[in-house]
Amino acid sequence: MFYGLTQLGVVHTAISLLAVAAGIVAFFRYKQITLATRAGQVYLWTTVLTCLTGFGIFQHGGFGKPHVLGIATLVVLGIAVLAGRSRAFGKASAYVEVVSYSLTFFFHMIPGVTETFTRVPLGSPVFANADDPGLQKVIGPIFILFLIGAFLQVRRLRAANRLAVAATGELSP
Template identity: 30%
Template sequence: MFGISPLGWVHTLGSLPAIPVAAYMFARHGRIVPRSKPGTVYFVTMLIGAVTAFAVAREPVGNAIAAVTLLTLLAGYGAGRLPSPGRSGRYVETICLSLTAFFLMVRTVTETLRRVPDGHPLVTDPHAPLLIGAQGSLLVALVVGVTAQIIFLRRQTRSTPAAAGGV
């Protein structure tokens, strides 16, 4: 079904929970909160998706996105654990983890449009206007979202100096 191999299903079903978990954290906290139960679920499912992507990617760009996602995921989860000057660790953490959600959604939207409906996908050309528009919309959402997150973090740390270290 949909031309997906058994390993492809492991990749898809393993990383799929990251989408609603990220949506929940964005809605609830305005960002992905790594040191929380949903943050742990997000990390594990993103790790499954990024690692298995190397085995299922058909194009070099898939491997590149998987590598960048993996590095960004590790940087995002590691940034809050390292001693950093001031609040920069929290900014790096927030930006990196937002980028991982963006990479996940770009691949999800792209693969969905190129596979659904089964046998007659909505998009057959990687340069199709529908696909480019969807990816462009995700990029706009990333820029607006990260900008809002940075503004929120700045306001939060200005109003409460102790907030820089907590969730």
Template identity: 35%
Template sequence: MFGISPLGWVHTLGSLPAIPLAVYMFARHGRIVPRSTAGTLYFISMLIGAVTAFVVARQPVSYGIGAATLLLLLAGYGVGRVSILGRAGRYLETVFLSLTAFLLMVPTVTETLRRVPDGHPLVTDPKAPLLLGSQVTLLAILVIGLTAQLIHLRRLDRLALETGPGKTNIR
């Protein structure tokens, strides 16, 4: 079905839960929160997807996406534990993990358009306008989303400074 090997299904089904988990965390927290239940499940799902990408990859770019995803995932989950970075760690964590979501969505959208419906995919040419438009849309969502996340984190930091010890927070 869809020309996917058994190992390809492990890759697909293993990484698939990361999509709704990322959407949930973006909607609820404005970012991927690594030290949460959803964040832990996201990490596991992304790790499965990134590692198995090396086995199922057919194009050289897939190896690059897998390696970048793996590095950003590990950096995103590790940088928050480096206390010397202070608040900058949270910003880096947000950027790294948002990039992992982007690197998940680009091949997901590309492969879906190139495989569905089974036998008569929506896209057969890698330069098809639908495919390129989808990828540009994902890039725009990344840029706009990251900008919004960083502005939100900055506002939280300012609010924390304003509502230091002895001050009240009235909204």
């Protein structure tokens, strides 16, 4: 076992790291996660696999908060895909898509930070367990970063929409 991980845990962690890397590439290269890019496609499928492999991990005894987070992630991914591939949310579809994908990226950070800092440094981890109040002091600022990023993405989409209206006289989808 590697840092107390089962074989499934190692596979799950590797897939989740690929998802996070794809998300970071999408944010920096395209300013958002979207299925229109290879990075977005990799992000989607590795996030789905991360959730599915996570359902088989019961290190903390039975079905728990991490499994609920996996279900929430899959639901929000479904909403993002629906918003990106249809007009189900009307004029707000592009905004729903970008914020939903960003929210799933934030969801990745919760177990990522929790599992990392309750395992390392080996033998003397930063936090004792997933319920350590100190973790909230780390997750809170990450949530603030999510909110700032979502705001900036929505602002960028609005600006692009205004430019499209000015250029064509029509509201872009």
